[in-house]
Amino acid sequence: MAYKDFIVHNKSSKPDNIVKSENEVIESCLAIEAELPIFMIDYFIFLKNSISLTSRHAYLNDVLFFCKYLVSETNITQATVVKDIKTEEFNRIKARDVNRYIGDYCARYLVQNSGSTVVMENRNRALARKKSSLTSLFKFLYRDEILSNNITDGFNPIKLPKPQPDAIKKLEVDEVAIMLDAVENGVGLTEKEKQYWSKTRLRDKAILVLFTTYGLRLNELQQLNISSFNFNRGEFKIYRKRGKEVNMPLNKSVEKALKEYINEERPHSDNLGEEHKDALFLSLQKKRMTKLSVRKLVKKYTSIALDTPRDNGYSPHKLRATAASSLIQYGFSIYDVQNLLDHDNVTTTQLYAAHKKNVKREIVKNFEWLEEE
Incomplete structure (x- = not known):
């Protein structure tokens, strides 16, 4: 839904422009959730109620990107679209699979854009964010008894540079x-x-x-x-x-x-x-x-x-x-x-x-x- 299509029925103290802006992000979150497997639905509710709206959007984007990787780059799933990934296939994911995804694939991958190939690179700070998103997903699915094992303890640490005042x-x-x-x-x-x-x-x-x-x-x-x-x-x-x-x-x-x-x-x-x-x-x-x-x-x-x-x-x-x-x-x-x-x-x-x-x-x-x- 486009921004101009929103009609605000605003009973909060927030100005209409902020409510509209937030609704844009919410609509984008819902669109991403619609692409993801149905067994993640309780995770979506968890994100909605536990973190900020912008963080929720970032986490969902990271999870979708990981699921697209599973479909296009691995044999873990037979699905041709992310929505069709099965629970039992997700259960087969090992910590080493996630480590390879973050440490190898995400560090440098290629994207086709308007007939040209763009090299995408992520440094440790971006990789740490992706790891954090997947850690929250796998921990939640384990607590929700969808996954049989908590594999997050096996995720490789990512060293971040200490902030230097200078x-x-x-x-x-x-x-x-x-x-x-x-x-x-x-x-x-x-x-x-x-x-x-x-x-x-x-x-x-x-x-x-x-x-x-x-x-x-x-x-x-x-x-x-x-x-x-x-x-x-x-x-x-x-x-x-x-x-x-x-x-x-x-x-x-x-x-x-x-x-x-x-x-x-x-x-x-x-x-x-x-x-x-x-x-x-x-x-x-x-x-x-x-x-x-x-x-x-x-x-x-x-x-x-x-x-x-x-x-x-x-x-x-x-x-x-x-x-x-x-x-x-x-x-x-x-x-x-x-x-x-x-x-x-x-x-x-x-x-x-x-x-x-x-x-x-x-x-x-x-x-x-x-x-x-």
Whole structure:
């Protein structure tokens, strides 16, 4: 079912655009489930009630890809389509079969695309995700007494590189200033880019200020509406992972940037289609900006800050890292930053504080009460 076909009967506090977006993912999940064997139906219910919607979609995609591999690349099943894989055939799968699939097939495989052959490669992080998906499937089918053995203990470990603070890509404080100057004055833009910039300058500025102040996720920013903001109360509402509804305080610079954009540049709602009347950030076609267009915008301005080609600019997630490291650099505790950015684990936030190991020494060294005699 296409997005435009959805009619929202929305009794929740979520805006219609978020409900529609979630329903798109749900419909995609249901379409994948319809391709999979019927004996997995209880697993589908388990995913639906135990993990986030985006994770559910990712797990189902991984399971479908594995089942397609069984059909096309192995003798484990006689089925010609995934739906026809039998329970007894799935019971014949050994840990070594899964290890070969993840460690050998998934690491590098070929895909035919429009007459050409594309080489697909997955590194350890992607392979670990696929392993996690299959581990959850096989464990559930064993607990559900569909499989006679729990083969997951035999799955090979996948070594992931330890996150290194020095390798975190982010903008430094002076680079943020260059980026904001570029969006303010058009510095570093090509003549062609300036034509668009003259029409979207205030919008682009508001987007970058929101990203670098709050460390919003791309999805959180793209879904923002005019009605998300209560300027009288000085706050706005976002919807985070797993459907968490959160009120965020507005600071003066963000409020100023938003009001300038809304009052001086954003088309009036009377001139917009019904679906986009409440959308905060609009394209020149007077539609809600897509995630791709926000990505391109961020990549363009960060490339100017980094003095690098456009393709080497940063993603919105790197501005999330920028916000985290900048807040810690300004002296906020990692627990406050964890709460603001919605990190599940404080160890994620600690990565952004690692560069401050010697900060106490530097503070004390440069903060003397008594003059030397």
